[in-house]
Amino acid sequence: MPVVIDASAVTVRRGRRLVLSDVSLAVEAGQVVHLAGANGSGKTSLLRVLAGLSAPRVGTVRRPARCAFVGEKVTLAGTVRAGEWLTVMRGLRGLPAADWRAAVRDAGLEPSVLSLPAARHSKGMLQRLTLIEATEPGCDALLLDEPFVGLDAAGHEWLVRRLLSRLAAGAAVLLTDHSGAAIQRLPVAAVLRLDGGRCTLDAGATAPAPLLHTTLPDGQTLTRAIADPSRAHHILLAEGWQIDDGPA
Amino acid sequence: MIARVARRARYVALLALRTRAPLAPLTATVLAAIGVYAYPRSGVGETWGLTALMACALSAWLVGAVLAAEPVAQADIATVALGGRHGRTGLDATLVVLVAAGQAAWLVSYPLVARRLGYTDVFVPPPRAVDVFVAVLAHLCCALAGGSLAVLFAPPRLARRASAAAAVMASLLAIVAVSRPLGALGGPAAVAAALTDARLHTITTRELIACTSCLVLATALTIAAMHWANTRG
Numbered sequence: 392m393p394v395v396i397d398a399s400a401v402t403v404r405r406g407r408r409l410v411l412s413d414v415s416l417a418v419e420a421g422q423v424v425h426l427a428g429a430n431g432s433g434k435t436s437l438l439r440v441l442a443g444l445s446a447p448r449v450g451t452v453r454r455p456a457r458c459a460f461v462g463e464k465v466t467l468a469g470t471v472r473a474g475e476w477l478t479v480m481r482g483l484r485g486l487p488a489a490d491w492r493a494a495v496r497d498a499g500l501e502p503s504v505l506s507l508p509a510a511r512h513s514k515g516m517l518q519r520l521t522l523i524e525a526t527e528p529g530c531d532a533l534l535l536d537e538p539f540v541g542l543d544a545a546g547h548e549w550l551v552r553r554l555l556s557r558l559a560a561g562a563a564v565l566l567t568d569h570s571g572a573a574i575q576r577l578p579v580a581a582v583l584r585l586d587g588g589r590c591t592l593d594a595g596a597t598a599p600a601p602l603l604h605t606t607l608p609d610g611q612t613l614t615r616a617i618a619d620p621s622r623a624h625h626i627l628l629a630e631g632w633q634i635d636d637g638p639a
Numbered sequence: 640m641i642a643r644v645a646r647r648a649r650y651v652a653l654l655a656l657r658t659r660a661p662l663a664p665l666t667a668t669v670l671a672a673i674g675v676y677a678y679p680r681s682g683v684g685e686t687w688g689l690t691a692l693m694a695c696a697l698s699a700w701l702v703g704a705v706l707a708a709e710p711v712a713q714a715d716i717a718t719v720a721l722g723g724r725h726g727r728t729g730l731d732a733t734l735v736v737l738v739a740a741g742q743a744a745w746l747v748s749y750p751l752v753a754r755r756l757g758y759t760d761v762f763v764p765p766p767r768a769v770d771v772f773v774a775v776l777a778h779l780c781c782a783l784a785g786g787s788l789a790v791l792f793a794p795p796r797l798a799r800r801a802s803a804a805a806a807v808m809a810s811l812l813a814i815v816a817v818s819r820p821l822g823a824l825g826g827p828a829a830v831a832a833a834l835t836d837a838r839l840h841t842i843t844t845r846e847l848i849a850c851t852s853c854l855v856l857a858t859a860l861t862i863a864a865m866h867w868a869n870t871r872g
Contacts, residue, residue, distance in 0.1 A: 443723025444715055446869035460719035466710040470657045476713075479653050482646040484720045508657075521716060534719070 392419035394455065395532040395563045396441055401450035403436050410436045412588040414450075420531065420561045423554075423577045425568060427593065428585035434567045435463070435536055437585065441565065442534045456532040456563070457484065459525035463537040463567075465518045467509035473520050474505030486529040494523050498549050515541050519549075526553045533557065533564045539572040551576040551614055575626070576615055647733040650717065651705065660708035664701040668742065671697065672749040679760040681750075686762070687774040688834030690746040694778045695785035695814075695827040698738045699807050703789035705734060707800050714794065728865045731793075735786030735857070743778035747771065767840050777834055777846070780853035781827040785811070787860035796867045814856075823848040826856050 396418040403411040410433040418424050426434045439445050441452055442460040467476060477491045492502040498519045509517060518541045525533055533554070539547055554564055554577060566573055573579065582593035605613045605627075615626065624634060655661050671693050675686060709717075718727040750761045751771070759765075766774070792806040818825030823833060829849040837843045 439715075442715075442719045444718055445871070446724070454723070458719050458722075460715060462712050462715055464712055466712045468654060468658050468708060468710055468713060470659070471653060472657070475653055475657070479650050480717070480720055483650050483717060485643070485646065521712075524716070 392421055394419055394453075396456070396458075396565065397453040398441060398447075399451050399453075401437070401440060401447040401452065403433065403440055403445075404448045405436070409588050411440075411447075411585070411590070414585075414590040416583060416590065418532070418563045418565055420456075420563055421558055422580040423558065423564045423566070423573070425566060425573055425579045425582045426585065427567075427582050432585040433588060434585055437590075438534050438536050438565065438567065454532065457530045458532040458534060459530035460534045461518075461521045461525050461536065461538060463540065465514070465521050465541075467517060467521075469510030470508050472506055472508055473512065476509070477505070477520070477524050480524050481527070481529075484529060486527075489527050489529075491523070494527060495520075497553075498523055499545050515543060515546060518542060519546060522550060522553070526550075526557055528557070528560060531562045533562055533566075535564065535566040537567055537569060539568055539570045547572050547576070548611070548613065552612070555614060575630075643729075644733055647721075647730045648737060650730065651734045651737065654709055655705050658705075658708035660704040661701050664697060664704055667700065668697050668745060672746055676750055676753060676761055679758075680763045681761065683762050683764075683766045683770050683774075683839060684837050685835040686750070687747070687770075687777065688831035691774070691777040691781040691834065692827050692831040694739075694742040694746055695781040696811055697785070698735070698742050698782035699785035699789040699811065701738050701742075701789075702735055702786040703793060703803060703807060705738075706731070706790065706793035707803065709794075711794055711798070724865050724869050727868070728861060731790045731864070732861060735783060735790060735861075738786050739779050739782035742782040743775050746778055747774045764839065769840055769842060773834065773837075773842055773846055776850050777830045780850040780857075781830055783857040784814075784827055784853040784860070787857040787864070791860045791864045791867070793864075795871045796864065821852075824852045825849070826852050 394417045396416075398417075399415050401411060401414045402409070414437060416424070426437060428434050438460070440447050442458055443452070443454060444460070474491060478488070481489055491505055495502050495505060500516060500519060504512065504516060504520070512520065522538060525535070538550060542550060558564065558578070564577070568574070584591050584593050607613055615623070627634060672690070675690055717730070718724065721727050721730055753761045754765065788810055789807055792803040797803040797806060814826050815828045818828030818832070821829065823829050823845045826849075830846070830853060833843065833846040833849040837846055
């Protein structure tokens, strides 16, 4: 599989503080990589360096694929209309026009949101809009900082569907996620744990968990990455789903 | 290349038009021209020298206002979409060039259009094509230097708007202060001095050197801005 992001011996400093030391990683097409670690461990700093927002003090970062980045705190200029922003961003990436009405409808939003200024959108709606823009076909390296935080349950399901379709098309996802939604729902190929400026591969998650697809009564598909299929019932019940085993 | 510049210009235009951030500096630019040419029988060199120096400060204000109107999260998304800091520098440069071209067009054309409309005593004696050429070059170079200065102190390098405004003001004053010892290499103030001292209907080497020093200053500021952003981003 082609490498979409390749970082070698990256060291990041903020003033005198050493944030990351000698971090190397390679993300291949079709992979989900989860960056884990405590608050302040350098997850966001690493994402920003990989995205090209800042340069490492030492080391190199290669980005052969077109990248998209969505930060944890999403804000757009309050008077900019969502539809205009999506269209202009697509142009800024040098990609052909997209059907934003269909993409917005798929995200569970009314197409009328496209004509509203950003100030009229809630935090969750703005997050969906920026995630729609980032996950529209064209970008093969998706760098997402806490993408599930701020989304409701339906938003989680939509984002999982969206990311799975991009992964199937050969995109790679590198994300941070404190909510646990990514580990439960996406085929995470590797968990990179940041601690004390160092990055280590979490041995417990070296193989991606198989995806379990369940059809809901309304026709939607529920997808979960569950390592032990015999525990699927327990996991879904713990999430609050009601399971009807049907007539015996 | 042209398509890429057009796409960047479209993003900048969306930001500027929707946020209305340029309203105050544009008003100041319009009033500056009206105020300068309210007095009849102005000399060509000294007046265009003055407005070129004003273009430096006004374009710094305009560029700074547009960049400050872009929320940090939105700027991050756009920067990554552009391919990182190099791409972002291209976007910032597009904004600076557009603003400089607009400033030069307005401040140089205002007296010429006024003359066409019958106000023939705006300039005495009237300018020739060579004077207009020098004026456009001077305004463009000064505005490019001013705009680049605003980029240097725009987010993510300086996050607070008041700090950025103070830094730009202090830098403009410093540029004027060091212009005398530097002579023709003194940037925008040297351009103003060169235009004032030049003989009418000529292009002098001093004017060209002063304009070149503005371009060198603008390039140095742009490179410094990119490096600073790489450490602050």
